[in-house]
Amino acid sequence: MLFNSWTFVVFLLLVFVGYYFGPSWLSRTATGQIGWLTLASFIFYGWHTPWLVILLAISTFVNAEAARRLLEPGASRARRLWVLWVALGFNLGALAFFKYASLFARLLLPTALWEKWRPFIGNIPLPIGISFYTFQGISLVMDLWRGGASGVPGVSFPKGRPEIVRFHERTWFFKSFFPQLISGPIVKAHEFYHQIGLKSLGGVDWNGAIKHLIAGFFLKMVVADNLKEATVALAYPKFLALPKLSLLVLLYGFSFQIFADFCGYSLIAIGLGKLFGYELPINFRSPYLSRSFTEFWRRWHISLSTWLRSYLYIPLGGNRHGALRTYCNLFIVMFLGGLWHGAAWSYAVWGTAHGVLLAIERALGVSATDADRNRPWTLAGLFRAFITFNVVSILWLLFKLPDFGQVIEYARCLVRNPVGLQPQSFFVIALFSVPIFLMHLHAALPSAKARLSAEFGERGLAWTEAAVYANMLLLVVVNSGTPGEFIYFQF
Amino acid sequence: MSRSSQALRILCLAVTLGVVFAVFVGLVPWRAELAENNFQANLIRLQAFLFDPPPRAVLVGSSISGRLLPSYFAQTKFAPLANLGLDGSGPGFGLEFVLKQPPPLVLIEENALLRPSDGNDETLRQAVGGLEFRAARYVPLLRADRRPSSLLYSWLKRRQDTPSNTSPASPVTATRSQSGAGKRELSRPIIEELRARIKSLLEHQSRIVLLRLPAGRPETANDNPAFTTGDELAKEFNLRQLDLAAECSLRGYALKYTDGLHLTPSSAREVSRLLADLLQRTDSTPGAGEADIAKGASGRQRL
Numbered sequence: 050m051l052f053n054s055w056t057f058v059v060f061l062l063l064v065f066v067g068y069y070f071g072p073s074w075l076s077r078t079a080t081g082q083i084g085w086l087t088l089a090s091f092i093f094y095g096w097h098t099p100w101l102v103i104l105l106a107i108s109t110f111v112n113a114e115a116a117r118r119l120l121e122p123g124a125s126r127a128r129r130l131w132v133l134w135v136a137l138g139f140n141l142g143a144l145a146f147f148k149y150a151s152l153f154a155r156l157l158l159p160t161a162l163w164e165k166w167r168p169f170i171g172n173i174p175l176p177i178g179i180s181f182y183t184f185q186g187i188s189l190v191m192d193l194w195r196g197g198a199s200g201v202p203g204v205s206f207p208k209g210r211p212e213i214v215r216f217h218e219r220t221w222f223f224k225s226f227f228p229q230l231i232s233g234p235i236v237k238a239h240e241f242y243h244q245i246g247l248k249s250l251g252g253v254d255w256n257g258a259i260k261h262l263i264a265g266f267f268l269k270m271v272v273a274d275n276l277k278e279a280t281v282a283l284a285y286p287k288f289l290a291l292p293k294l295s296l297l298v299l300l301y302g303f304s305f306q307i308f309a310d311f312c313g314y315s316l317i318a319i320g321l322g323k324l325f326g327y328e329l330p331i332n333f334r335s336p337y338l339s340r341s342f343t344e345f346w347r348r349w350h351i352s353l354s355t356w357l358r359s360y361l362y363i364p365l366g367g368n369r370h371g372a373l374r375t376y377c378n379l380f381i382v383m384f385l386g387g388l389w390h391g392a393a394w395s396y397a398v399w400g401t402a403h404g405v406l407l408a409i410e411r412a413l414g415v416s417a418t419d420a421d422r423n424r425p426w427t428l429a430g431l432f433r434a435f436i437t438f439n440v441v442s443i444l445w446l447l448f449k450l451p452d453f454g455q456v457i458e459y460a461r462c463l464v465r466n467p468v469g470l471q472p473q474s475f476f477v478i479a480l481f482s483v484p485i486f487l488m489h490l491h492a493a494l495p496s497a498k499a500r501l502s503a504e505f506g507e508r509g510l511a512w513t514e515a516a517v518y519a520n521m522l523l524l525v526v527v528n529s530g531t532p533g534e535f536i537y538f539q540f
Numbered sequence: 541m542s543r544s545s546q547a548l549r550i551l552c553l554a555v556t557l558g559v560v561f562a563v564f565v566g567l568v569p570w571r572a573e574l575a576e577n578n579f580q581a582n583l584i585r586l587q588a589f590l591f592d593p594p595p596r597a598v599l600v601g602s603s604i605s606g607r608l609l610p611s612y613f614a615q616t617k618f619a620p621l622a623n624l625g626l627d628g629s630g631p632g633f634g635l636e637f638v639l640k641q642p643p644p645l646v647l648i649e650e651n652a653l654l655r656p657s658d659g660n661d662e663t664l665r666q667a668v669g670g671l672e673f674r675a676a677r678y679v680p681l682l683r684a685d686r687r688p689s690s691l692l693y694s695w696l697k698r699r700q701d702t703p704s705n706t707s708p709a710s711p712v713t714a715t716r717s718q719s720g721a722g723k724r725e726l727s728r729p730i731i732e733e734l735r736a737r738i739k740s741l742l743e744h745q746s747r748i749v750l751l752r753l754p755a756g757r758p759e760t761a762n763d764n765p766a767f768t769t770g771d772e773l774a775k776e777f778n779l780r781q782l783d784l785a786a787e788c789s790l791r792g793y794a795l796k797y798t799d800g801l802h803l804t805p806s807s808a809r810e811v812s813r814l815l816a817d818l819l820q821r822t823d824s825t826p827g828a829g830e831a832d833i834a835k836g837a838s839g840r841q842r843l
Binding site: 055253254255256258259260263275278279472473476477480481511512514515516518519520522523524526527528530531 | 543544545546547548549550551553554556557558561576577578579580663667671681682686687688689692693696700
């Protein structure tokens with residue numbers, strides 16, 4: 050079910066009304082509310098392909114059972130380790146089978162055998178959202194393996210049947226909560242479990258929910274969906290006849306589109322979470338303001354980069370075993386992070402390229418912390434941000450053209466095609482990139498907000514902010530683009 | 541600030557802005573005839589045909605005829621004329637909608653007569669069946685010709701009427717790629733469908749004229765098998781054909797194209813004027829006069 054569909058609007062209304070205004074056994078008890086949201090999440094997930102709920106249910110059940118066994122007070126380390134490996138094997142196996150079987154079979158099987166198995170392997174469907182909920186499952190077992198019950202606040206070993214049922218109920222809810230089920234943000238167990246409980250309508254953060262929902266729908270329906278109409282020309286063989294400047298403009302257009310599309314989804318997810326009383330982690334912090342690639346990964350798809358850091362980079366040794374090992378770890382993490390996006394070598398190349406850039410920056414002593422976001426802007430900083438944005442945008446080409454040969458063809462066209470610009474696509478990209486530019490400008494000048502506040506007072510600032518959001522909402526109604534799926538659904 | 545005060549402020553302001561915008565677009569006569577993308581441009585044309593007062597004539601075809609904007613016919617007796625020259629589609633698809641409310645005069649573009657239905661048609665069909673499209677009939681604010689970005693694009697496009705390429709190129713289009721008898725054979729189901737739709741339109745007393753439009757370079761039936769089909773249909777149903785490409789060439793019009801296939805606004809205006817002129821002359825022949833068209837129009841209004 051798409052967030053930007055009428056079906057979803059009706060679904061959301063029904064779920065919301067049931068959640069807060071349903072019969073008392075449903076809306077006045079934590080069990081009722083959690084059960085209701087879990088049921089709604091499974092309906093949401095299986096709306097177009099009902100059999101998918103079986104896969105989600107199996108994945109959830111296995112992870113919940115593994116989590117319960119990891120919590121067992123008297124369990125030996127060996128037994129816990131065995132449980133961890135089984136759970137990881139199951140999660141990664143499911144991902145490998147559904148997502149990478151075709152890629153690896155083509156690579157590893159002899160040609161004759163590959164041709165024989167191709168009809169089967171080539172037709173294995175890719176369940177939507179599998180990369181996201183599998184990673185959540187891994188985060189649950191890893192958090193419990195590392196810290197036991199204290200690794201996931203809000204969790205304790207369930208004793209007796211009623212507690213086991215309650216534990217399963219909460220784990221099923223954590224894995225399936227519909228706002229973040231299909232495209233994240235990837236919620237870690239330690240960020241979510243302690244929030245699970247009875248919620249009341251009075252506790253809803255309406256301001257946050259409405260602002261996130263409006264900004265999310267605006268980015269998706271007005272910015273991304275309109276940009277999509279222009280960037281559709283950045284496909285093979287359409288781009289072959291385009292002049293140089295158009296090719297460049299389309300590349301930047303796609304860079305803005307992928308940001309608006311994915312950031313839009315994440316904001317909607319956060320807003321929906323707030324409607325039901327849950328806080329989901331922030332996923333983007335104006336990534337195109339990054340002054341280095343290290344900073345970029347602290348601002349882009351934050352829930353994935355923190356997941357990779359916590360559950361892959363650090364277990365691999367992080368930066369604790371010398372420079373060479375650190376570079377290797379960065380390389381491995383980014384290679385796998387790239388491959389996480391899709392079963393094509395171009396994604397791996399994309400991830401590896403980012404890994405190499407991160408390693409180079411580390412060698413040059415470039416570092417970034419969250420506090421760096423508030424550093425004042427200098428000319429050198431602007432230049433670095435310009436370079437980072439351009440390189441990141443060029444690398445997005447591997448997302449738009451997953452066939453590597455087409456990327457090379459694009460580069461050739463950039464050299465040999467005549468200089469020129471198609472006014473129609475330029476108009477679309479220039480116009481619908483303005484909101485992205487303004488968003489980043491707003492984030493780049495945190496002092497401006499304080500100055501405005503001093504000038505107009507808190508009340509004036511609140512009205513200004515309200516006017517901005519009201520305009521965005523109006524544009525969602527009157528200026529949306531062609532409705533389409535979210536880009537990150539394919540991952 | 542309470543946890544809902546800002547949300548309320550935003551929603552109240554949004555409603556106010558919506559009302560102001562609705563009143564504003566209701567008062568000013570600005571309407572977008574063009575859009576910044578094909579999908580919205582097609583919605584503008586479809587909504588104008590389906591929601592505006594019934595037109596006296598409709599032009600059905602591909603993006604080639606899409607350039608002959610309704611406003612170019614405003615001063616002719618064929619106004620209001622609706623344009624269903626849909627970007628990325630062919631006349632067969634446009635005729636689906638024309639059959640829902642057949643006007644007295646139907647102009648069918650021959651150039652893309654054999655264009656098969658594809659994903660573009662399906663997307664449009666879904667959009668027309670969607671809630672937003674149907675709501676736009678009653679809530680003008682939701683109409684594609686009121687989209688702020690389309691209004692801006694339309695305005696800029698009208699201001700800038702200079703061709704980017706005056707020499708015809710060799711575009712790759714579905715129309716041209718359909719050359720050859722083999723391809724024509726493959727188009728048999730399309731031809732059958734066209735035949736059925738033309739028959740149905742004639743039963744509704746619509747007058748049909750087949751048009752060959754200038755599209756970059758002189759074309760013959762050998763270049764474009766759609767023309768052979770046009771000839772066959774004209775003969776079978778006794779339809780009038782107008783070869784505007786040949787007429788323009790005879791009159792020495794120096795037509796210009798934006799991309800080697802689509803007319804620039806100034807050339808499209810010229811061709812529209814010529815079309816209106818030729819149609820008017822056709823009307824003056826017995827049995828196909830203005831009276832017929834007017835009668836048809838009033839008949840439709842009664843419906």
